[in-house]
Amino acid sequence: MQNKGLIKFFAILFALVSIYQLSFTFVASGIKDDAVAYAKGNQLKEVEYLNDLKNKKVFSLFGLVDYTYADVSGKQINKGLDLEGGINVILQISVKDVLKGLSNNSKNAVFNKALVDAKNNQRGNQTYLDAFFEAFDANSNGTVKLASPEIFANKNMADEINFKMTDDQVKKVIRKKVDESVESAFEVLRKRIDKFGVAQPNIAKLGQTGRILVELPGAKDVDRIKKLLQSTAQLEFWETYKIDEMGSFLMAANEALKASEKGTAKEQKAVVKDSLSAMLANKSKDSVADKKGNNPIFDKFVSQGGGPILGVVAVKDTAKINAYFKRPDIKALIPADKRFVKFVWGKPNVIKNEKTQKEEETFELYALRGNKDNVAPLSGGVIVDARDTFDQLGKPAVSMQMNGLGSKKWEELTGNAFTTKGYIAIALDDVVYSAPGVSSGPIAGGRSEISGNFDVTETKDLANVLRAGKLPAAAEIIQSEVVGPSLGEKAIHAGFISSIVGFLLVFLWMVFYYGRAGWYANIALLVNLLFLFGILASLGAVLTLPGIAGIVLTLGTAVDANIIIYERAKEELRDGKTLAEAVKTSYGWKGAMRSIIDANVTHVLTGAILFIFGTGPIQGFATTLLIGIFTSLFTSIFIARIFIDKDVANNKDLTFSTPMTKNWFTGFHFDFVGIKKWTYLFSSAVVVVSLISIFFINGLDQGVDFVGGRTFQVKFEKPVEPTQVSDELSKEFGTAVEAKVFGDDDQLKLTTKYKIKEESAEVDKEVNMKLFKVLGKYYTNIDYNKFINSYNGKKVGVLQASKVGAAISEDIKTNSYWAVLGAMLVVGLYLVVSFRKWQYSLGAIAAVFHDVIFVLGVYSLGYKYMPFHMEMDQHFIAAILTVIGYSMNDTVIVFDRIREYLGGNKKGHFKDVVNASINSTLSRTLNTSLMMILVLLTMFLFGGESIRGFIFAMLVGIIVGTYSSLFIATPVLVDTMDKSEVEDIERRHFDEQV
Structure with missing residues (x-):
């Protein structure tokens, strides 16, 4: 190997740079652990702890360069939501x-x-x-x-x-x-x-789609965050009507509605006038809430109103009241001087229902003084600052400061309210947060305050939203994923275990099979992992559970180049060459190098397509896979050879085997081409059965990624019956809710399409409330927040929740189809260019098409019966593309040997040359496949439930990919080769022998 000194220099330099980059991750991780220990579960305290260190020195490089926590955290490998817990949403402006x-x-x-x-x-x-x-x-x-x-x-x-x-x-x-x-x-x-x-939020625009990705690792309060993101922050100040000004309309509307609303004869004798008078006089004993009769409006008031509040309505009745006021016949009853009235609700509040004496969520009803343009007298555009504070009673509030123009208008509004003894409603996104009266004259200076039923967190968020300004348009959550912290801890543990076990299996097998050369390959593997993590750290990559799967998969593919080289070296040694000659030939272009390059180019192409068309965790998988391919090539080709060349120089005996494995997988003379009729028949039968199952019988279990919907991964305190839970939830939601056991018997995966086309935060919270209403009885001492956010001592409740809107699911499905077709097309084109014969490309594509249909067929036939989920989702597509890459990789190794033998290294009939090519590469094929199967089996067993279906697809794909490269790709090549060309090859070889 030429320039060994230069390669050693770059390897050492690269290793030092990688260690340097990874040092930030270790330092940041230690500080984060200290913050968690300090906060004891309080997220705000944790963030405050880290913010205090933001500009303080926490790390020094040999005393030469100092780094603050902000510097360190910006250079670390960040954990994705599936490992850290938190919230990921895609907003559509x-x-x-x-x-x-x-x-x-x-x-x-x-x-x-x-x-x-x-x-x-x-x-x-x-x-x-x-x-x-x-x-x-x-x-x-x-x-x-x-x-x-x-x-x-x-x-x-x-x-x-x-x-x-x-x-x-x-x-x-x-x-x-x-x-x-x-x-x-x-x-x-x-x-x-x-x-x-x-800590470390991430926000990014997604191309030119008008979509914005927001990731908040470690965030826990789901409803709060969704409200924060979706609020347009349209702040408005309105004058309101008082209840005595709207009383006649309410009474007239109630009377008119009696005719269209059901009621008994007895109920129709109710006296509305007395009820309204009681409400106006604030007499709780005779209030509307106490009168039960055929009063469509007043019967829905669970508590009396007063001042600017027309009444208090339970959340379940707000839609009905809205429908009443939108009816043309009811709108016609509004007095002419109030025809521009605007009915709106206040912020939600929990009060005791005066009828049932039970606490429930309610909304106050307001009537704003509208105008023909439906424009507020004063808008939030005049606000120049907002701060969370406390009012005169010591309750949380938000203080606002207006500019000069706003101050003048605010003084005019408050002066008018003082004169008329009226009220001014402060509304944000058409929700009234407070409606104070003015008792001491016009307010000068532009200072105003929003007070009411707030907690400290709400006022902080409200002030934050007002300072940031309003959105130019509504932001709808079209895709979201919520991962509870306990699920993140479990994912980290599963990823760690699968990585260690996978690494040990590869490590031990290489030593067992290749002896001292196996140790050299393992050293290269360790260096490869160092380089891989170093690059991930330098790129500021986010590590996800599929990303860990990509790293573990890299362990299997990393030694593939070594296996190809070692197997070629053994062939050269068996042909009587010296160790030096065998090593030189094996590492040469005419030896293993051409096969390695061709095989890895096909893998890179499929990985690139996976990165382009994938999102989130799938891009994390593609990133680690792509980086792993390049680092593996470098370490396998250069690092391992440094030790091999040293053995050559010292005249050491290096056999690339052990006494036990010396003759394994050698001396094969199987007629692979001769049994092609039987393999064609078997594969055709599999393809036909798979297609019938996919299109006519079972179909495929399409996940929400492809069809849209909501999914929840819920952990119970003890095993539950899925059918019972499904029935109870379906009854509550009024539509089908599917419940499947997900891993353990005390864990279910729930799927529903309830209101999936409605993107508001209110609908998301409604779904969560319904879920808790039904499932809350299965728990002891757990409230709504602890159930939805799963941050409780028992680590039960909603561990993970996701939503995929119909529009984005269609995009995901379209991208997935193009990704699979594009991968086959691009790799097929590369093979045409590389081998300069379309027959090679056709054989490889036929094998890949066979593999894809085979895997789809297994999923179609088995998803109803397997104890783990087998859904068609983005993870499944990632698995299919990985299978395509591997199958192409395997096929290219055989095709390269055929091309080499046809170049004159093997004599005989074309069929014999093809058989010899397959048999001579069989050791590499079986070794690499076995390695991949061991690694994938490790991930399948220890990698966690969330990626089990994803790994199973790859496991099936690797097995069938090995079969197709031997029994489909090469027979198709043989059958499509031009007969005259075959005869010419055979004639040339025969003449050379003579």
């Missing part, structure tokens, strides 16, 4: 809302129909904006222009759009404006997250 805003809420029929059609007709990866332009063109048919004054050529857009512009010109401006809105939303969310209080 509503482009529809942006367009409506740019159009100044246009009433144009063509424009508004295009907005609706865009949502309904959006295809695959098509953006909403492109779908809108397409729908507008179809609906306008050239009769209406985007630059129309009633659409985008309005006064707000006058500086950029005028009525003379063409639609194409307007589209460019609109695209720019939408991009600016997404960027603005990104900055607003970033500011909110920075102040939220979690």
Whole structure:
């Protein structure tokens, strides 16, 4: 090996750099452990501890360079949510809302129909904006222009759009404006997250899709975070109507509703007037809440109102009240001087129901003084600062400071309220947080305060949101994943165990089979792991459970290059060459090197496609796999050879085997091509049965990644009956809820499509509340928060929750199809270029197609019966692509030997040359396959339930991939080779022999 000194230098340098990079991870991990010990479960204390160290020196490199905790944490390998616990969401900024805003809420029929059609007709990866332009063109048919004054050529857009512009010109401006809105939303969310209080949050824009990824490792309060992210922060100040001003309308509406609402004759004798009078007089004894009759509105008031509060309504009845007030016949009863009234709810509150004497969640009903433009007299745009504080009674509140213009308007509003003894409602995103009266005259200076039923955390979040500013459009959570801390701990343990066991198996097998050369391969393997983690640290990569699987899988593939070289060296030694000659030939281009390069290029191509089309943890798997391929090549080819060359120089006896394994897998003369009819028949039968099962009988168990929905991984205190839980939840949700045992008998995986098209935080919380309502009885001493967030001493409750919206599931499915097809196509093209004959590519693709159908068939036939989940999801697609890469890898090794033998190294008939090629590489094929199977089996047994289905797919794929490379790829090559070319090869070989 030339330039050994240079290679040693770079290897040592690379090792030192890797150790340097990893040192930050060790230091940061130690500090994080100290923070956890200090906080004793209090997340805010933990964050405060780390923030105190942010700018303090925590690490010094030989006294030369000092690093703060901020420096150290920025350079460490971060743990993903599946290891750390926390929340991951993908937010979709509503482009529809942006367009409506740019159009100044246009009433144009063509424009508004295009907005609706865009949502309904959006295809695959098509953006909403492109779908809108397409729908507008179809609906306008050239009769209406985007630059129309009633659409985008309005006064707000006058500086950029005028009525003379063409639609194409307007589209460019609109695209720019939408991009600016997404960027603005990104900055607003970033500011909110920075102040939220979690260590190492991550926020990133996902291409040009208008989607924003937010990761909050270690975060626990699910409902709080979703509310923080989705709040548009549209702060408004409204004058309100008092209850005595709206009393006549409420009474008239109640009377009108009697005719359409069911009620007995006795109930219809109720006296509404007395009830209303009691409410106005605040007489609880005779309040509306105590009167039971056919009073559609008043019977739903669980507590009396007063001042600006019309009544207090239980959460279950708010939708009904909303429906009442939206009815045209009821709206017609509103007095003419109040026709612009706006009914809104206050923030949720838990009070005692005066009827049932039980505590329940309620909302206060308010009537705001609206106007024809539906615009608040004063908006949050005037707020220049907001701080969480305490009011005069010592209760948590939010103090706000306005600018000059806002101060003037605020003084006018408060002065009017003082004169009329009225109230001013402070509303955020159409929710009234407080509605104070003004008792001491107009308020000058622009200082205002939001008080009410808050805790300290709520006021901190509210002040944070107000300081960050409002979102330019609604942000809808279209995909989310919540991982409880206890599940993260379990995942780390499972990943650690599988890694150690996998490493030991590879380590021991290499020593057992190859003797001293196996030790050299193991040293290269250790160096490879050091390089791999060093690169991950330098890239600031996030380590996930699939990422750990990728590392463990790297252990199996890392020694593959060594196996190819060692097997070739043994062949050369058996042919009578010296050790020096055998080593030189094995490491040469005409020896093992060409096969190694071809095999790894195919693996890199499939890994790259996996990275491009995958998201989140799947990208983590692809990242470690790709890095592992390159580090493995370097260490296998150069590091191990340093020791081998030393043996050659010292005339040591190196046989690349042990006395026991010396003749293993040698001397094979099996006629693989001769039995092709039987293998064709067997494989055809498997493919047919698989396709029938997939398309006509069982189908595939498609996970929420592909069809959309919500899943919950729930751990109970003791084993439960899945059927019973499923029935109870289905009854509560009003739609099917699937329940499957997930790992242990006390753990279920629940799946439902309940309201999956509704993206609001309120719906997410509603789903969580329903879940707790049904499942709470299976626990002792656990409340809603501890159940949903699983941060309780027993580590039970919802360990993991995920939601995939219909739009993003369609994108995932489309990307997955293209990933699989693209992998086969790209690798097929590479083989055509490399081997310069399409028959090689066809043979490899036929084998891969066979493998993919085989794995799909196993999953279709077995998902109903296996004790672990076998869903079609992103992890499954990652497994399929890995199988494609491995199968191609295995096939290329055989094809390279065929090409070598056809070049003149083997004489005889074409069929004999192919058989000889397979037999001569059989030792490598079986060795590598055995290594992979051992590693995958280790991960399957110890890697944790969440990746068991993913690993099983790869395990089946490796086994069938080994079979197809021997019994499908080469026979197809033989059968498709041009007969005249085969005859020419055989004639040439025969002439050379003569």
